[in-house]
Amino acid sequence: MAPRKPERILIVDDEADIAAILKLHLEDSGYITAWAGNGQAALQMLNDGAYSLAIMDVKMPGISGVEALKQIREAGLDVAVIMMTAHGSEDLVVECMKSGAVDYVCKPFSLDDMLQRVKRAVANRQMVLRKNRLEREKEDFFFMLSHDLKNPITAVIGSIDIMREGRLGPVNVEQAEYLQSAIESCNEIVAMIDNLLDVQRFEAGRMPVVIRPYRPAEIAAAAVERFSKAAEYEGVELSLETDGDTTEVAVDRNLMARVVANLLVNAIKFTPAGGNIKLSCRCVRSTKAHRIRIPVYCVPPAGFANLQCFVCISVSDSGNGIPHEHLDHIFERYTQSHNAIGRERGGAGLGLAFCKMAVESFNGIIWAESEAGLGSEFIILLPCYPGTSRCEKFPSEEQS
Ligand SMILES: Nc1ncnc2c1ncn2[C@@H]1O[C@H](COP(=O)(O)OP(=O)(O)OP(=O)(O)O)[C@@H](O)[C@H]1O
Numbered sequence: 137m138a139p140r141k142p143e144r145i146l147i148v149d150d151e152a153d154i155a156a157i158l159k160l161h162l163e164d165s166g167y168i169t170a171w172a173g174n175g176q177a178a179l180q181m182l183n184d185g186a187y188s189l190a191i192m193d194v195k196m197p198g199i200s201g202v203e204a205l206k207q208i209r210e211a212g213l214d215v216a217v218i219m220m221t222a223h224g225s226e227d228l229v230v231e232c233m234k235s236g237a238v239d240y241v242c243k244p245f246s247l248d249d250m251l252q253r254v255k256r257a258v259a260n261r262q263m264v265l266r267k268n269r270l271e272r273e274k275e276d277f278f279f280m281l282s283h284d285l286k287n288p289i290t291a292v293i294g295s296i297d298i299m300r301e302g303r304l305g306p307v308n309v310e311q312a313e314y315l316q317s318a319i320e321s322c323n324e325i326v327a328m329i330d331n332l333l334d335v336q337r338f339e340a341g342r343m344p345v346v347i348r349p350y351r352p353a354e355i356a357a358a359a360v361e362r363f364s365k366a367a368e369y370e371g372v373e374l375s376l377e378t379d380g381d382t383t384e385v386a387v388d389r390n391l392m393a394r395v396v397a398n399l400l401v402n403a404i405k406f407t408p409a410g411g412n413i414k415l416s417c418r419c420v421r422s423t424k425a426h427r428i429r430i431p432v433y434c435v436p437p438a439g440f441a442n443l444q445c446f447v448c449i450s451v452s453d454s455g456n457g458i459p460h461e462h463l464d465h466i467f468e469r470y471t472q473s474h475n476a477i478g479r480e481r482g483g484a485g486l487g488l489a490f491c492k493m494a495v496e497s498f499n500g501i502i503w504a505e506s507e508a509g510l511g512s513e514f515i516i517l518l519p520c521y522p523g524t525s526r527c528e529k530f531p532s533e534e535q536s
């Protein structure tokens with residue numbers, strides 16, 4: 137590894153004697169230093185970004201140290217600043233720290249104390265720079281995932297599909313099955329990349345969510361149609377149960393469809409052949425919804441308890457189930473329940489983390505109920521879109 141370049145420090149003080157002593161002491165400790173006699177000169181010298189730290193006197197002719205500090209921050213200059221003054225007051229310290237100083241020293245100061253503060257400020261800045269670099273690398277990685285990996289896989293899926301459809305020559309049933317299975321594996325990778333990117337976007341607060349009223353029953357019906365082939369291929373029965381209700385919910389259609397898709401993919405993955413999966417979608421009055429056991433780890437958004445009715449979307453399966461102690465953790469990123477089938481069937485443990493973030497962005501809640509060996513049920517409660525629910529129109533009517 138190349139030796140680290142010495143850090144450059146700018147001493148900004150109109151008192152040349154103090155600056156000279158400080159300069160000598162810091163240079164003895166291996167720093168490269170320079171001196172500016174006033175704030176204006178300091179701003180010019182800091183402009184080229186060569187300094188990692190400025191030690192700045194508050195009281196100087198021309199612009200004050202505090203003003204210079206504010207201008208440094210306004211200009212977005214990447215330099216840590218330690219303020220020093222002979223006339224300290226609590227208000228001044230607060231103003232300096234609020235304006236972006238990393239430390240504050242009262243004159244007269246001991247040179248050793250100043251050296252310790254310099255070392256600390258330089259180390260903290262290096263840590264921030266390292267963190268920012270890692271953050272940038274992470275963003276580059278996600279950019280690479282979405283463009284350099286996802287796009288070619290999508291092209292591979294398209295090509296295999298053309299073959300599977302027999303457009304490049306006859307394909308027998310067995311070959312078509314193999315090609316279909318290749319497409320499904322590629323789709324799994326695409327879904328995993330999508331979950332990874334979206335969890336990252338949600339966490340960075342940069343997820344574009346387009347909320348509009350939709351009928352959840354329509355989203356559910358489309359999902360069942362989409363996954364009926366995969367369920368059949370795995371030998372499990374997939375059914376849809378809706379109450380014909382026209383209640384709407386305020387969601388991002390694409391995200392909501394992916395939430396349901398993730399739950400169905402899981403149900404298919406964790407239900408052995410011969411089992412069954414039910415996607416159900418119904419409107420429930422709040423009195424009834426409260427009778428549904430919302431677990432303590434599931435924190436509803438503000439005002440949720442005052443709502444009159446909800447849409448309840450649930451995916452239940454007759455699969456292996458999830459041990460009780462894992463039920464809240466499976467919604468965390470990269471968490472998989474210790475479940476032999478889960479490990480065999482792969483996955484990153486991101487699907488449910490994505491579901492939770494998406495459902496919460498619609499002001500809803502999601503949780504799981506399960507008994508190991510007796511199947512699982514994933515339940516989503518979403519507020520009804522105002523004016524579209526039967527419960528609101530007929531408040532006395534009890535619905536299932
Ligand atoms: N229907 C289910 N039956 C049994 N276990 C489940 C079910 N759904 C989820 N799990 C458990 O919860 C874990 C987390 O699910 P999640 O969807 O987040 O991750 P994954 O399916 O393992 O991977 P990914 O979704 O990223 O491909 C699973 O690994 C599994 O252990």
Ligand SMILES: [Mg+2]
Pocket residue numbers: 398401402483486487488
């Ligand atoms: Mg999953």
